Amino acid sequence: MLAKFGSVVGSEYDPEAARMAAERGVAEIVQSGLPDQMPFADGQFQLITLLDVLEHIDEDQASLETLTNLLSPGGHLVMTVPAFQFLWGAHDIEHHHRRRYRAKQLRQRLESGGLQVQWLSYYNSLLFPIVALVRVLRRVFLGRSHDSVEGRELVLPPPVINWLLERLFASEGYWLGRRYVPFGVSLIAIARKP
Numbered sequence: 001m002l003a004k005f006g007s008v009v010g011s012e013y014d015p016e017a018a019r020m021a022a023e024r025g026v027a028e029i030v031q032s033g034l035p036d037q038m039p040f041a042d043g044q045f046q047l048i049t050l051l052d053v054l055e056h057i058d059e060d061q062a063s064l065e066t067l068t069n070l071l072s073p074g075g076h077l078v079m080t081v082p083a084f085q086f087l088w089g090a091h092d093i094e095h096h097h098r099r100r101y102r103a104k105q106l107r108q109r110l111e112s113g114g115l116q117v118q119w120l121s122y123y124n125s126l127l128f129p130i131v132a133l134v135r136v137l138r139r140v141f142l143g144r145s146h147d148s149v150e151g152r153e154l155v156l157p158p159p160v161i162n163w164l165l166e167r168l169f170a171s172e173g174y175w176l177g178r179r180y181v182p183f184g185v186s187l188i189a190i191a192r193k194p
Contacts, residue, residue: 003027006046011038034063043072050079052186055097064113071193077115081106083122083187089135106187115191122184123176126168131185 002008008027012018015031022029032038034057048067057063067077082092082100092100101109107117122128157165176188 002047002049009040009045013037035059035066036062038066038070040070042069043075045070046072046075048075048077050077052080052082054079055081055092055099055101056095058098060099061109061112064109064115068114068193073193075193076118077110077191077193078189079191080123080186080188083184084132087131087135087185089138101187103187106189110189110191114193116194117189117191119188119190120180121176121188122181122186123172123188124169124185125181125183126172128184 003026010021010027010029011032012021012029013031013033018029018031030039032040034053048071050067054060054063064077071077082097084102085100088097088100103120103122107120110117110120
């Protein structure tokens, strides 16, 4: 989709994942890693997308500073991260997350990284009450600070569940860009380099 606007380059830390992504032939894939293994020139990009990545990186602030340097003046960063640390659970552990964010915290990180936040909102808000209830009840009744992942496997849900979730997310997209949403399972931000 982005290729119609210019050259697209993908960045992947894991060598095997980089090889698999390159085999798809969608874009150039460069093995690299945040914050200090990015083989790109300062100001090289007009747009950087960081979709569910920052929560995996120990040095989140340094990574945002690196990305700011890679943006050209007036360039944009579009990013998503999981929200609310109290929602921490087995999913976060299985996916090697380091943290979840609140809107105020993410705004502060972006601004400290040299970016101007143009839009920031929670999303996946329709699922928020269900996810919050399940995570809190597990802690109350199972007496754990977080879920165990021993013996669990990552499996895709049945196609009908994926179809329902796709429709749910699509319906949220109609009103999400029009107003700030004060809660959700995730956060989305658009920031600009001055």
